[in-house]
Amino acid sequence: MTESKEWLEQEIATIQKWEKDQSDLWFWERLGRLPFKILDKFTPAFIQDKIGEMLDETGNYIQTGGRYLSSASKVTEYYPGKNIETLEDVSQLPIVEMDNTAENLTKNRKNIASAQGASTGIGGIFTLAIDIPFLLGLLLKTLQDIAICYGYDPCDQKERLYIVKVLQFVSSDYVGKQAILGTLAKLDNPEEDTKRLVMSELQGWREVFFTFRDQFGWKKLFQMIPIAGLVFGAIINRSAVKDIAEAGRMLYRKRRISERMLDDKEG
Numbered sequence: 542m543t544e545s546k547e548w549l550e551q552e553i554a555t556i557q558k559w560e561k562d563q564s565d566l567w568f569w570e571r572l573g574r575l576p577f578k579i580l581d582k583f584t585p586a587f588i589q590d591k592i593g594e595m596l597d598e599t600g601n602y603i604q605t606g607g608r609y610l611s612s613a614s615k616v617t618e619y620y621p622g623k624n625i626e627t628l629e630d631v632s633q634l635p636i637v638e639m640d641n642t643a644e645n646l647t648k649n650r651k652n653i654a655s656a657q658g659a660s661t662g663i664g665g666i667f668t669l670a671i672d673i674p675f676l677l678g679l680l681l682k683t684l685q686d687i688a689i690c691y692g693y694d695p696c697d698q699k700e701r702l703y704i705v706k707v708l709q710f711v712s713s714d715y716v717g718k719q720a721i722l723g724t725l726a727k728l729d730n731p732e733e734d735t736k737r738l739v740m741s742e743l744q745g746w747r748e749v750f751f752t753f754r755d756q757f758g759w760k761k762l763f764q765m766i767p768i769a770g771l772v773f774g775a776i777i778n779r780s781a782v783k784d785i786a787e788a789g790r791m792l793y794r795k796r797r798i799s800e801r802m803l804d805d806k807e808g
Contacts, residue, residue, distance in 0.1 A: 543633075550802070552794075611686050616630075616631060619646075619689055620642060631689070632691075632692035634692075643789075643794075646786075647783070647787075650786060651782050653679065654676070656775075657675055657778060658773075659771045659774050680781065681704060688704065691797045692797065693793065693796070706725055707725075707789055707792055708785065711788050725792065
């Protein structure tokens with residue numbers, strides 16, 4: 542145990558406050574879901590095809606990890622200069638050290654997202670077909686890397702499901718967020734029938750994509766304007782990574798702190 546019981550309890554309380562502070566979608570973000578309903582009728586076929594590929598890739602990610610899989614075998618790259626060789630070694634590190642690694646990784650991902658959003662924003666609707674799948678891939682990869690920072694294996698199917706639920710959490714309203722927090726808690730409950738729970742959740746994986754797509758509807762609409770899309774693209778993608786990384790850090794941090802408290806109690 543590297544942290545005191547009091548510190549762990551204080552940090553859990555901070556995270557729980559963050560969870561309660563996750564407000565409902567802003568009115569204009571609700572309104573912003575409308576553009577895609579209209580645009581679906583006018584969107585070129587190649588854009589629709591790319592969106593379809595993105596949808597299929599999300600399901601493939603849950604089942605196999607797809608092309609987004611971060612390798613836990615390269616955990617030494619996350620903690621250079623330290624005697625870290627396995628995820629078990631990571632799980633024994635001080636939580637503050639895990640936090641610092643996750644925050645540094647987040648800064649790197651935000652810079653990548655900004656550059657990609659700006660470059661694809663130049664071409665408006667034509668390069669949007671590249672940007673949408675790239676952004677989803679970056680969000681999934683960011684969450685995988687954060688999982689490794691806290692000692693969890695993204696190769697595990699349960700962890701991949703956990704990651705997709707975090708993605709859904711960010712784009713849900715307040716009621717949806719509370720429901721997802723309950724689902725995430727069940728995934729960590731050893732008394733639950735995890736296999737049955739995973740299979741049940743797999744049936745609704747398409748909801749994750751549609752929620753993700755619709756919430757960014759109005760923002761992506763602005764990105765469809767050539768040249769002006771450069772600014773919008775950079776801001777949109779950076780904001781998306783910032784939000785997903787914050788949720789990932791908070792929720793994985795909560796898991797690790799909760800496990801430390803449980804070990805302390807049993808000890």
